[in-house]
Amino acid sequence: MTLKYYHAEPLANSLKSMIPLREKGLAYESHYVDLHRFEQHSDWFVRVNPEGQVPVLDHDGTIITHTTVINEYLEDAFPDDNPADGPLRPRDPVGAARMRYWNKFVDEQVMNFVSMHGWHRLIRQITKSIEEDRFEEIMSHVPLPDQRAKWRTARSGFAQKDLDHAMEKIDYALVKVEAQLGETAYLAGDAYTLADINFYSHCGVMANRMFPDLDVDTRFPNLVGWRERISDRPAVQAALTSEDRTQPGLRTWSGDGREE
Amino acid sequence: MTLKYYHAEPLANSLKSMIPLREKGLAYESHYVDLHRFEQHSDWFVRVNPEGQVPVLDHDGTIITHTTVINEYLEDAFPDDNPADGPLRPRDPVGAARMRYWNKFVDEQVMNFVSMHGWHRLIRQITKSIEEDRFEEIMSHVPLPDQRAKWRTARSGFAQKDLDHAMEKIDYALVKVEAQLGETAYLAGDAYTLADINFYSHCGVMANRMFPDLDVDTRFPNLVGWRERISDRPAVQAALTSEDRTQPGLRTWSGDGREE
Numbered sequence: 454m455t456l457k458y459y460h461a462e463p464l465a466n467s468l469k470s471m472i473p474l475r476e477k478g479l480a481y482e483s484h485y486v487d488l489h490r491f492e493q494h495s496d497w498f499v500r501v502n503p504e505g506q507v508p509v510l511d512h513d514g515t516i517i518t519h520t521t522v523i524n525e526y527l528e529d530a531f532p533d534d535n536p537a538d539g540p541l542r543p544r545d546p547v548g549a550a551r552m553r554y555w556n557k558f559v560d561e562q563v564m565n566f567v568s569m570h571g572w573h574r575l576i577r578q579i580t581k582s583i584e585e586d587r588f589e590e591i592m593s594h595v596p597l598p599d600q601r602a603k604w605r606t607a608r609s610g611f612a613q614k615d616l617d618h619a620m621e622k623i624d625y626a627l628v629k630v631e632a633q634l635g636e637t638a639y640l641a642g643d644a645y646t647l648a649d650i651n652f653y654s655h656c657g658v659m660a661n662r663m664f665p666d667l668d669v670d671t672r673f674p675n676l677v678g679w680r681e682r683i684s685d686r687p688a689v690q691a692a693l694t695s696e697d698r699t700q701p702g703l704r705t706w707s708g709d710g711r712e713e
Numbered sequence: 714m715t716l717k718y719y720h721a722e723p724l725a726n727s728l729k730s731m732i733p734l735r736e737k738g739l740a741y742e743s744h745y746v747d748l749h750r751f752e753q754h755s756d757w758f759v760r761v762n763p764e765g766q767v768p769v770l771d772h773d774g775t776i777i778t779h780t781t782v783i784n785e786y787l788e789d790a791f792p793d794d795n796p797a798d799g800p801l802r803p804r805d806p807v808g809a810a811r812m813r814y815w816n817k818f819v820d821e822q823v824m825n826f827v828s829m830h831g832w833h834r835l836i837r838q839i840t841k842s843i844e845e846d847r848f849e850e851i852m853s854h855v856p857l858p859d860q861r862a863k864w865r866t867a868r869s870g871f872a873q874k875d876l877d878h879a880m881e882k883i884d885y886a887l888v889k890v891e892a893q894l895g896e897t898a899y900l901a902g903d904a905y906t907l908a909d910i911n912f913y914s915h916c917g918v919m920a921n922r923m924f925p926d927l928d929v930d931t932r933f934p935n936l937v938g939w940r941e942r943i944s945d946r947p948a949v950q951a952a953l954t955s956e957d958r959t960q961p962g963l964r965t966w967s968g969d970g971r972e973e
Contacts, residue, residue, distance in 0.1 A: 518814065519813075519814060519817055522813045522814050522817060525809070526807075526809070529809055546789035546790040547775055549785070549786070550777050554778065554779060557782060560821070598885065
């Protein structure tokens with residue numbers, strides 16, 4: 454049995470499916486895809502995933518894409534490989550439904566809004582020095598029309614009203630998560646699940662560094678406790694310290710760098 | 714065991730979870746929620762679902778919301794109640810992943826864009842005769858900020874560029890579905906699954922009537938055959954002919970009425 458995981462830096466989508474692989478103790482071949490060199494649009498990678506996006510799971514030649522789908526797949530395909538404190542998807546139907554409610558919330562109401570701010574900072578830096586002809590050549594290799602549109606917008610800069618709206622959505626999500634964590638230890642109940650891994654990877658792990666104006670560490674104490682419990686897990690530590698080739702000056706998304 | 718299903722007309726979200734209930738032969742109490750009278754924002758309904766949205770499944774007092782979550786819940790909670798041609802969620806991990814890939818596509822790339830056109834036609838008609846004070850009073854009962862924004866936009870009319878973009882997304886989805894149905898009998902493979910029910914309910918069942926300019930019945934023969942196979946299913950027939958209190962003149966969404 455061979456598992457290959459194609460991914461970029463351990464943040465957002467690439468982190469989100471790496472954590473379950475580590476939590477489940479599944480050995481996998483790590484294939485780093487260099488987004489700074491547009492490798493996700495290269496011929497070899499588009500043969501792996503015609504949508505030209507990371508991450509991708511290859512399980513004995515079967516390709517699974519989209520992190521929420523990958524993570525449920527890992528639960529279906531490897532039901533007996535679980536962390537010591539239990540499976541990442543609750544076995545009871547109500548618990549699984551709570552997990553999916555939160556996954557859906559993160560996928561549809563959080564991920565794209567954090568991503569917009571990440572792209573606004575990072576992709577603008579990456580693309581601003583590229584000549585128009587070269588940029589158009591790069592765009593010609595982007596398979597999904599929506600992704601092409603996002604690249605163009607990121608290069609020219611997202612509209613301030615869209616950035617402001619995204620910030621409102623992120624704040625709304627933080628307030629909602631904080632309230633839930635006042636009632637239960639984890640998002641879907643008392644157990645750590647894929648829903649926690651989802652919000653953590655897309656927002657929780659870096660919201661305090663990425664959005665200092667939101668005063669995350671002051672306003673959301675339940676979230677801080679939850680974040681630290683998750684960050685302390687050995688599987689999460691292993692994922693977070695995996696390969697990161699982002700130039701330090703470009704680490705604006707994760708908050709490790711400074712905006713130029 | 715008591716199942717209650719709170720729903721509006723058998724179209725879009727309300728249809729999407731009604732079909733699995735029927736396919737699985739599960740007896741349920743039908744609770745009609747009258748969207749034309751804003752009953753989804755009423756005190757009694759917001760006590761059922763604090764988000765003020767239909768449909769809702771109540772299983773012995775446990776509330777499950779969001780149709781993709783409800784439909785997976787029904788598979789988890791009633792694994793042995795299946796239509797004669799097999800379960801609605803494939804039992805093999807790869808089949809389940811294919812189903813979730815398509816569910817995610819419909820949830821994120823199709824549903825809101827068809828919905829925008831439906832709201833643009835229907836909600837404008839419903840709200841245009843309402844005085845400003847009364848409209849603001851109605852808005853004060855809408856729990857979700859995003860939904861309030863959508864109501865306001867629908868009342869004044871969506872921007873043409875947003876409607877055009879939505880139409881591009883719908884056309885893209887129809888082309889993608891047509892290609893898939895050229896390779897497999899159903900979206901996730903050879904079996905009818907929740908993914909088919911999802912696309913059917915949000916787009917497939919009414920795209921030809923709702924968007925005559927798209928020439929669905931001419932351009933997408935695979936989709937037409939698939940639509941007819943699904944429409945012929947007794948469970949789907951039973952759902953489609955359930956209660957519909959929409960005034961005939963307002964059936965612009967389903968295409969049964971004419972735009973005024």
